[in-house]
Amino acid sequence: MGFSAGAELLRAEGIDPVPNRSGVMWPALLRSQAGAILAVDFIETVPLTDQRQYILATIHHTGSRVRIAGTTAHRTHAWVAEVVRNLLVDLEDARKLSTAR
Numbered sequence: 001m002g003f004s005a006g007a008e009l010l011r012a013e014g015i016d017p018v019p020n021r022s023g024v025m026w027p028a029l030l031r032s033q034a035g036a037i038l039a040v041d042f043i044e045t046v047p048l049t050d051q052r053q054y055i056l057a058t059i060h061h062t063g064s065r066v067r068i069a070g071t072t073a074h075r076t077h078a079w080v081a082e083v084v085r086n087l088l089v090d091l092e093d094a095r096k097l098s099t100a101r
Contacts, residue, residue: 030061037061038091040084042075056083 007017030037043055056069070083 034061040069056080058087 010017037060039059039061041057043057045053045055047053051073053071053073054075055071056075058067058069059065060067067087069087070079072079
């Protein structure tokens with residue numbers, strides 16, 4: 001949902017969509033937590049072999065570094081779990097992962 005659609009819904013209920021807040025605002029919160037934010041997503045591609053491939057990619061927001069965690073033709077829960085475990089080990093080895101999860 002976009003901001004304008006959400007704002008319209010809130011206004012229809014008599015709620016100010018952007019109240020004055022004295023606390024931390026969203027952009028400031030994201031900047032302060034950027035070191036801990038790791039986005040993960042699948043990219044689907046069909047290479048020249050015509051066999052569909054799924055790529056699990058991550059981006060670390062502080063350095064905007066994209067990491068290919070793994071690729072497979074058959075993504076399963078077990079494969080994703082294994083790739084994520086390996087990614088966490090790699091990040092721990094590189095000291096880029098907080099000890100508290």
